[in-house]
Amino acid sequence: MCDCGYFRTPGWTPTRLLDIGTSNSRTWRLCVPREGNVRIRDYVTLSYRWGNKPFIKLAADKLQAFRSGKPISVLPRTFRDAIAVARHFGIRYLWVDALCTIQDSEDDIARECSVMSTIYTNSACNLAATSSEDPFGGLFRKRNYQGASIGNIRPVWTNLASKYWPLGSIDSIVSADYFGNEIRNSLLRRRGWILQETALAPKVLHFGENQLYWECGCTEKCETFPHEVLGRLSFSGSRLLLPPFSKWTAQGAFRQWKNITEIYSRCGLSNPSDKLTALSGLAQHFQKGTGDVYLAGLWKSQLPRTLHWEIYHPEGSGKRAQPYRAPTWTWASLDGPIWTPSCPDSHESVLIEIVDSMVETGLNPTGAVSGGKLIIRAPARISVPIHDEISQPHFLLCNPRVLISVSWDEVDSVSCDVEHCLVVTTVDARCVDFLRRERHKLYGNSTWYIHGIVLISSGEAEQFLRVGAFSLFFDRTRGQSTQSPELALFGLQIVDEYGTVAVRDASVLRRFEVV
Numbered sequence: 001m002c003d004c005g006y007f008r009t010p011g012w013t014p015t016r017l018l019d020i021g022t023s024n025s026r027t028w029r030l031c032v033p034r035e036g037n038v039r040i041r042d043y044v045t046l047s048y049r050w051g052n053k054p055f056i057k058l059a060a061d062k063l064q065a066f067r068s069g070k071p072i073s074v075l076p077r078t079f080r081d082a083i084a085v086a087r088h089f090g091i092r093y094l095w096v097d098a099l100c101t102i103q104d105s106e107d108d109i110a111r112e113c114s115v116m117s118t119i120y121t122n123s124a125c126n127l128a129a130t131s132s133e134d135p136f137g138g139l140f141r142k143r144n145y146q147g148a149s150i151g152n153i154r155p156v157w158t159n160l161a162s163k164y165w166p167l168g169s170i171d172s173i174v175s176a177d178y179f180g181n182e183i184r185n186s187l188l189r190r191r192g193w194i195l196q197e198t199a200l201a202p203k204v205l206h207f208g209e210n211q212l213y214w215e216c217g218c219t220e221k222c223e224t225f226p227h228e229v230l231g232r233l234s235f236s237g238s239r240l241l242l243p244p245f246s247k248w249t250a251q252g253a254f255r256q257w258k259n260i261t262e263i264y265s266r267c268g269l270s271n272p273s274d275k276l277t278a279l280s281g282l283a284q285h286f287q288k289g290t291g292d293v294y295l296a297g298l299w300k301s302q303l304p305r306t307l308h309w310e311i312y313h314p315e316g317s318g319k320r321a322q323p324y325r326a327p328t329w330t331w332a333s334l335d336g337p338i339w340t341p342s343c344p345d346s347h348e349s350v351l352i353e354i355v356d357s358m359v360e361t362g363l364n365p366t367g368a369v370s371g372g373k374l375i376i377r378a379p380a381r382i383s384v385p386i387h388d389e390i391s392q393p394h395f396l397l398c399n400p401r402v403l404i405s406v407s408w409d410e411v412d413s414v415s416c417d418v419e420h421c422l423v424v425t426t427v428d429a430r431c432v433d434f435l436r437r438e439r440h441k442l443y444g445n446s447t448w449y450i451h452g453i454v455l456i457s458s459g460e461a462e463q464f465l466r467v468g469a470f471s472l473f474f475d476r477t478r479g480q481s482t483q484s485p486e487l488a489l490f491g492l493q494i495v496d497e498y499g500t501v502a503v504r505d506a507s508v509l510r511r512f513e514v515v
């Protein structure tokens, strides 16, 4: 194996590991390296789906029995196969979440989750049981080995191409999306817990249905391309490979976080209350890399811009978690596919002022939260929703009349009798975000957006809940050169030749506490 692993902490070991002995041992035992003062050089980790069938797990009353040792035969097939692979690499220790964390102790789970990023970044290699639905599926497959090899053809060119390819040459054929079909779109990749495991591990060995795939910082290989995957067929684009901290830029890190959260919002979790916990290892890692303050899925330094996230309605809808999981201003409070329309490359005017922000956490500072609030000052406008013919509710604002299409967090819960408050977060222009490129072509530099969030009263005095977001598109050339009805609606105006937007006077600003 290569020595990739720039996030490794020398000398660090997990709280518990499975000691799988040497190649002849028929038993394994749980060891606690810090107690026995055992020096551990390497261990491997395992990413697998838990599935629905019961299997052996560590519990408080089993600790002693696990430490005394148990036969390998009591383990489900994937764990037994992982032992075989670790031994093949000459590695004596294995970390498996279900066997190394006390599953009936919330405190132990929280403590272990708080070091999850270190567990995976220090792994010698992460084994991914990509093709198995549960731990009984195993890593290995009976397969036709020839299937993984490249097909060779001797093309006969009958047109101009023969000028460029010599007759009688041998070409190779391989499916262009072989990695996507087998790994990227696999069931394992759509599980919430797996995302951080495969993103943080310095090396991943995927056990696919048809072949093995290897990814690390320096190379990617598979049985079709045992030396190196050809550049154009590279699969690292679909991996969330993180650069060494020394190469982190604030911009790059937060763009990567945006990608991660968008992918993560599309992953399933058996237990929806794990939404923040299953991402906490990656959040810790980003915290180390950026030094920023983590607020239940968002970063403090990025707050005004990233408050404007939306449920991606063409793909699905949103459902706010019950029981309480996070404050409404973070995407972590919802289940459903999200995206963050704000474009870091655009000329942006931030209109919202963050007066205060906080979340209440437990033992794991990047894990589950029990509360949180955001105090903001921003231009705002009261409105009432109306239903149009397509039944999707909109806001109608009078004087001047501007219809604002809202992306609701939960479409089912929209009430037409309640007063809503539109709060402007940012105004951006000349954005080249992919969804806007088409409009951009049509309107060129006159394409502008007012981004904002929609709040309703929580029932408590002066306290609000987020219920949606909006992007108000307007054509700058339609109004005066420095004014438009949309800007006027919120008491905003363009103040310089670069198109910077500011409030006309402080009286349009309102203070909100959002929970």
Ligand SMILES: [Zn+2]
Residues within 6 Å of the ligand: 002, 003, 004, 216, 217, 218, 219
């Ligand atoms: Zn490497």
